[in-house]
Amino acid sequence: MYKNFFKRLLDLALAIIALPFWLIILIAIGPIIYFQDKGSIFYNAHRLGKDGKIFKMYKFRSMKLNAPDIRNDDGSTFNSEDDPRLTGVGKFIRKTSLDETPQLINVIKGDMSIIGPRPDLPEHKDLYEGNEGRKLEVKPGVTGFNQAYFRNTVPWKERIQNDIYYIDNLSFWLDLRVLIKTAISVLKREAVFVNEENPNQKSNKKLSV
Structure with missing residues (x-):
């Protein structure tokens, strides 16, 4: 019942409550x-949604105009301070x-x-193996279990x-724990950027088309 009904109601309630605060952020950050x-204030990127549906995800633009696309060896986007x-x-x-806050509109x-799970790029669907396609069983999230506890590490x-662990254990109490942990991680600015000493996060440069 929570997954199929109350979760959506809670999403709408939280997003509507947060919207006035986001408008203040927009007014303050947008002109800068x-x-x-x-350049454009927003960066709008296509992402994989529930059941593989592609949607446009909104973010505040954090990169310079016409910045090249850089990926890690595992195909994930490069992220470094x-x-x-x-x-x-x-x-x-x-x-x-703050760059993620426009996703309240999403x-x-x-x-x-x-x-929910952080959304992947559309081309990542072809890289899924085994049970990895199960990630698309639920809507992607502004934050999620992995984002709260591990972020980019x-x-x-x-x-x-x-x-997938989150999907299998989805409940109101797990969502509440993730929300609280996310708030703590954001306030402490934990693991926002990839640690360059992490051997699993090597970069591989590719120019965007």
């Missing part, structure tokens, strides 16, 4: 993003996770949930297994 290089592609304000909104639209394939 724009005037830094006269020293990433030269980040703008000045971009590094700040990444550290504070929650209201029904593309995403507050809590584990390889992509391990993140998927953590997502």
Whole structure:
């Protein structure tokens, strides 16, 4: 009952309550993003949603215009505090996770949930193996079990297994724990960027098309 009904009601309630605060963030951060290089305030990227449906996910733009696409060896997106592609304000909104807040709009639209697996790129679907496609059984989340407890410290394939663990144990109490842990992690700014000493997170540069 929670998974199929009350979770959606809770998503809408939380998103609507948070929306006025997000508008304040938009008014404060938006002009800074724009005037830094006269580019778009938002970065809109296609992502895999529930049942493999592709949707447009909203974020505040944290990178310079026409920045190249850089991937780790496992296919996940490269993420580093020293990433030269980040703008000045971009590094700040990444550290504070403010870049993810526009996804409240995705929650209201029904593309995403507050809590769920972080969405993958559409091309990642072809890289799923074994039970990994089960990640698409639920709506992706603004935050999730892996994001709250591990963030960017584990390889992509391990993140998927953590997502499947979440799906198998989905409940109101697990969502509440994830929400609290996310708040703590954001306030402490834990594991926001990949540790360069992590051997599982080597980078592999690819230019975006």
